[in-house]
Amino acid sequence: MYLFNTMGRSLQRFEPLHDHKVGFYGCGPTVYNFAHxxxxxxxxxxxxxxxxLRRFGYDVTHVMNITDVGHLTGDDDTGEDKMVRSARERGSSVLEIAQFYTDAFFVDTQRLNINRPTIVCKATDHIQDMIDLIQRIEANGYTYFAGGNLYFDVSKFEHYGELAGLQLDQLKAGARIEIDPNKRNPFDFVLWFTKSKFENQALLWDSPWGRGYPGWHIECSAMSMKYLGEQxxxxxxxxxxxxxxxxxxIAQSEAATGHKWVNYWMHAEFLVLDKGKMSKSSGSFLTLQTLVDKGYDPLDYRYFCLGGHYRSQLSFSWEGLDQAxxxxxALVDRVVALKEAAGQPAHSLARPEQIGAAAKAYLxxxxxxxxxxxxxxxxxxxxxxxxxxxxxxxxxALACILDMDRVLGLSLDAAEKREASVDAETVRWIEDMIRRRAAAKKARDYAAADAIRNELKAxxxxxxxxxDGTSWKLTN
RNA sequence: GGCGCCGUACCCAAGAGGUAAGGGAGAGGUCUGCAAAACCUUUAUGCAUCGGUUCGAUUCCGAUCGGCGCCUCCA
Incomplete structure (x- = not known):
């Protein structure tokens, strides 16, 4: 298969490091608010x-981090602060807040049929791994200590900025933020803080550089290498x-190991609104629960996302979500109809390799x-x-679509008539109405027949x- | 200021140097007492604009206009 590698900005044939095994690290959520x-x-x-990848036969180890350290108390947005505040008043810790949003995150991903990663790791459980890694970077001469913090010196790392195509001398440093006066180079970044830029940094650990907390990038390097190896x-x-x-x-990882770290970099584009990307500051912060509250199924949103390529911005609108x-x-209805037409339970269907040639071509x-x-x-x-x-x-067709759904993840195997959820009493009532309407029709009293139909429709x-008779269904 | 992306029908959205996938919505038809559903057919000589390269471009190049992202934590 071919994947677009941000490193090199090109479509590249995917060749795993080890045979049929794939080590995959996806940056996870920072759990100080709901995911939007x-x-x-x-x-x-x-x-x-x-x-x-799994469909194509790879044995994937998927690692995802949970960032529960860093700017937890530095969030000066107004929206959910009361959450943190009330928790503190109740004597809850920042970690409990992190746990709350972590749980909320996995509730959302589960509702979206997103498979849970093989390994989910929390930053606060890996502080020692980070310290160990920073010491390797330090031993290799890529760091300096200034103003109480340990910095990574980007000028020592020859390939700095390659992924993004950055050319240090052309960037306008501090275009949007004040430059930390302790930095030798504006692009240097902190590996370990002992001087917090926040007043009440809640989580602190002892380290060779003093009591403090890790920089914002080191956790991904440390944890990915711990679970997936140095490359x-x-x-x-x-x-x-x-x-x-x-x-x-990349800079800190390769500075520590002295060799290449990751082979393929993949990046998903933004979901955008009319005015731009979704963010708290613009007040356009939609959660999955908001969609559910408006009557959508989480899988409607999954389908919506499937409609656009991951490397293109996708414009969100309620109309678009309605269309999805x-x-x-319609897809679910189709599958239900196929199940009836096929006249057999899904588990007894032909396996993909036994599907007829016509359907197989689509597969x-x-x-x-x-x-x-x-x-x-x-x-x-x-x-x-x-x-x-x-x-x-x-x-x-049924075997084919269910096989495709292993990737689509739309729960089509569970598709069934929504009418099955209607309680027996209501069903008896509906059937009685249908009988009365049939009688009216037989008497050519179409006004009465239509009145019954309209009553049900309401x-x-x-x-x-x-x-072969009259059937009924729930309207969408 | 630097870097990058995008602009395709009413909406969402693929695609490709050789004549525009798919979905939603709309329209016509079959069916029906009428509907609904289903099925069939249908909806861009056109892909922001203007130039250029080419036998040929919407797809390549340049410019212009418009939108967006990154350079700060951020999916």
Whole structure:
């Protein structure tokens, strides 16, 4: 398969370090607030990546960090501060707050059918690993101590900025922020703080450089190497990480080990609103729960994300989400219909390799799209074209779509008539109404018949007259 | 100031140097007492604008306009 590697900005054939094993590290959430749907887009992308790699036979070890140290108390946004404050008043610790948002994060990802990473690791559980790594960097001569903090000296690292295409002399340092006067070079960054820039840094640890806390980039270097080795295959995150976070991770990691660290860098583009990216400061902070509260299924949002390529900005709108929901429900209906037509339970279906040639061609096209840098929109197009191909027997189509869903992650195997959830009493009532309407129709009293139909429709029940009688369904 | 991305039908969104996937929405039709559903058909001679390269560009190059991102924690 081919993946777009930010390092080199090109499509590259994916060759894992070790045979069929893939070491994958995805930057996880900073747990001082709820994740918003823009954040979630990136995790959906990573989920698609992992599912695709596994589909193609790789044994993936997926590591994700939980950043529960750093700027937890430095967040001066107003939104959720009361959360922190009330927790403190109740005697809760910052770590308990972190745990709260970590739990919330995994509730969201689970609702989106995002597979849990193989290893989830918290920064605060790995302080010693970070200290050990910093000492290696220090021993190799890449650091200096100033103003109470230990800095990484970017001028010592020859390839600094390669990932982002940065040329230090051309950057306008401090364009948007004041330069730390302790830095020799504006792009130097802190490995270990003893002088907090926040007044009440809550978490402190002893270290060779004094009591303090780690810099913001070191945790990813330390934890990824701990679980995946000093060199591994893929590292992913949002595009915003390219210039600073990942650039600094590379510098410190390779300064410590003296060799290449990561082979493939992948970055997901932003979900954008009319006015730009989603952020707290602009007041456009939508959580998955907000969508649920408005009546959407989390998978509507997953489907929405599947509609755009991960390397393109995706514009969010309620209209767009409505369209995704309509498409997803149509897909589910289709699968339900196929199940009935195929007349057999899903588990007894043909395995992919036993599917007929016609359907198999679509499966191949689907895989081809995935292997071309995860071209989900094209893969989705194959899904629909296959489903509308009348040449394909229902059983084949069903086996095919369920196999595709191993990557789509839309829970199509669980698709069933939503009508099954209606309670028995209501069903009896509906059936009674249908009988009364049938009688009215027989008497050619269409006004009465239509009145019954309208009454049901007002309750969200749609009647459908078929050659073999009248059936009903819930309206979308 | 530096770096980068994008501008495709009513909406979302693929794509490709050789004549525009898919979904949503809309329209027409079949069916129906009428609907609904389903199915069929259909909706960009056109891909921001202006130049250039080419037998040929929307796809390559340049300029312009517009939008967005990064250079600060940030998905």
């Amino acid at each position: 749907i823009g954040n979630l887009r990136t995790y959906i992308f990573e989920d698609i990546l992992v599912r695709t 591994f295959d893929i590292h992913a995150g949002g595009v915003d990480h390219i210039a600073v976070h990942h650039t600094n991770e 929901r309509a498409a997803r429900l 191949q096209a689907f895989d081809d799209a995935l292997s071309d840098d995860l071209a989900m929109p094209r893969a989705l197009a194959q899904v629909w074209t296959m489903l509308k191909d009348t040449e394909i027997p229902p059983a084949d 309750k969200g029940i749609q009647l459908e007259d078929r050659p």
